[in-house]
Amino acid sequence: MEQGSESIPNVEPDAFAVAPQFDSTEELRVEIDESDETRPVRYTSDVRLILHTKDLASRAGLAVASKFGQSKQSASQIQQIMDKMSDDDLLATVRSRHIQAPSEIIAWSKELSAYAENLESQAQELIDAENVKQEAEKAAAASAGAASSE
Structure with missing residues (x-):
């Protein structure tokens, strides 16, 4: 390598390079305070953007908001x-x-599990009743079809 020449890195994208896709609101989540010389950066959440929709509309436009x-x-x-x-x-x-006590939490968890099992059994009973009803309707339709063909 000659003196004074710089090594230039190969920056061409390879076949496996993947560029991240950003939502149009992604840049709104980063706020840089230009008034402070240290330029602090604040990252905001989706929730803040939703709660401050008017601010979002004034910064990015009504369409983005x-x-x-x-x-x-x-x-x-x-x-x-x-x-x-x-x-x-x-x-x-x-x-x-x-x-709040661990024993109370365990007892409450067991009670909640029993309640969930009760709800599941009620739901299963409703499903079974509906299946029986549909089977009876199919059987009645089949017997009516057989009787009319005779």
Whole structure:
């Protein structure tokens, strides 16, 4: 290598290079305080952006703010089940703030498990009853079809 010449690295992308894909709101999660000479960086969460939608709309525009609000994830399976539960069932799954000792927590957990088993057995009974009803309807339709063909 000659004196004065610099080594230039090979920066061409290879066949396996993968570029990360960023959401259009990703840059809004990073705030740099330009007024401070140390330029501190603050990373915000999705929740903050949702709660401060007006600020988001003024910074990024109404289109980005509305897109951000619409791009929420679908509810998890547990959330979908909980959405269908009655208020009494939901309250039965919440631990009282007075249950704090380990023995109380264990007892409450066992009670909750028994309650869940009871709900499962009730659901299974409903499913079985519906299956019996459908089988009876199929049998009645089959016998009616056989009687009409005779």
